[in-house]
Amino acid sequence: MKKILAFILALAMMMTAGLAVAETSYTATVDSQIGGVDAVTVTVTLNDDGSIKSVVVDECKDTPSIAELPCKKLPEDMVALNTINVDTISGATMTSEAIKAAAKKALEDGGVDVAPLMVKKEVVVERAADETLEADVVVIGAGGAGLAAAISAEQNGAKVIVVEKMPKVGGNTILAGGAVNAVEDRSEFAIKQNDSVYWHYTQTLSGGDYQGDPELVMTLVENAYDGIQWTKELGMEWLGEEAVFTVSGGLWPRAWKPAMVAGTGFFDTYTKYIDKTDKIDLMLNTKAEKILVDDMGAACGIIATGETGNTITINAKSVVVATGGFSKNVELRMAYDAIWGTLDETVLSTNHEGATGDGVKMLQALQADFVQMGNIQLLPLGDPKTGSLSGNIEHGVDSRIFVNKSGLRYGDEGGRRDDMTRDLFAQEDALMWIVMDSDTYPTGDELNNFGETANQLVAAGRAVKADTLDELAVLMNVDAANLKATIAEYNEYCTGGAKEGQADQFGRTLFGAPIDNGPFYAGARVPTVHHTMGGVRIDTLCRVYNENGEIIENLYAAGEVTGGIHGTNRLGGNALTDTVVFGRIAGESAALQK
């Protein structure tokens, strides 16, 4: 008996000792391509047997909307698979690499032999069974237009399934600056701004060289303000009139700003709504491959590939295509480009990885009609390393200028996006600096349009800051005399009475306060492929046409996959308007389909 008791006691002691496993934590910080110097800090905790107990991303300065998923998923995978060498998240490769590098460095700095924890584990994913699902409406793509369509369809009584090929929602919309052009016609504010729905209409049409379909443009501008109200009803928060501004290439101060950074506010709102209703199923990591049609040629569902490679058939009364554009598909953009000459891989893009034009291919298979596919929009505002819009110090058009590598202004910074990009291509190395003063960043801790502070961008080497223009010129490596003369001349337009409508030598008419309030800021930018304005032809109900000019029954499209709204050149601030307005219409049309 004694022996048994002693044995049990010993066992209990062993087990307790086993439970109180010693563990050690290691922390390291690395640079990242997006967040710059010291951007990502990770702490890895090991059990005393050397296995990974936990991984925590303590800090990540990469763009929040991109960083969120890898910061959560990679640590989980590292613990589950007991290796640092986990798969990167598609669409967030650079952030993923930085997290892995920080975890590795933490262990190496701590003297841990990392080799056993760097073994690539073969993840055996069991292929789930093929399945067939039923819905009233199936939506392809969970970007801005797709989720607006899904919610609007649900509000009109439909049971909806949304498929999204990426591991997260948001598409390009979440990366956008967030601004939405909209005018409340005849409101006090619109009158004060000298603005009207008709002026928005005229500028959208003329800004696209009258290639936009007038009816679609009218639908866009007439429903824009109501679209914002609709998002408010869903719970989205917006800044007030005082925050309304002119987006680059927006031509008029009519861009409303969400309270949350970039496009994140839309998805915070949309996903909360979707979580609450049981009538919308959102399937991530699910790629639509084909739109199904019945004997009469009417759309009746889709075939998709699920996360495990299984085939998912979704039968539905109607299909909404909201797959976005093809800016990340070099082959397609080279084939269609009618504006730029070459859009090969040396030209970067602002877009997320999923912008590969899948919708174009699926719709081509149905002989859908496409319009103005050659109209591809570039912006002069890309990060020189990644092409991304984030990292940009600018806020509104009125407060900043562009100078080339010689420190000289070279064009109208308040003009159309295509003109500004053409001007930039003509400069040395197609590189320019955006220059502004502390009016925009009184302390430097204020946020840009992408949730980054000016000081963070400076620390990351993505912008420079100096008390005087002479010092700024040194940091920019441009001629100081040129820079000072160029700014002095520009300031005369701001203070010397260049009033609205009175242009400078480049045709610029939008002048804010002069650039004279140090410290000064500058950030380098290059041309970047941004938006494919051509796409499938739709009518004002978002119904899709075929090549014979007939409607393809039960098929709807919205957002960047569609063409004929923006013409040759989309106004800054009109893309998100497009997703809300036409997404809503597509959802309603699809739900009301008999």
Ligand code: ADP
């Ligand atoms: P829009 O502004 O028109 O809404 P976005 O780029 O915001 O365009 O969203 C389009 C979404 O569609 C992206 O999230 C993208 O990953 C998704 N998508 C593209 N192709 C497919 C596909 N074949 N299957 C499922 N989702 C897709």
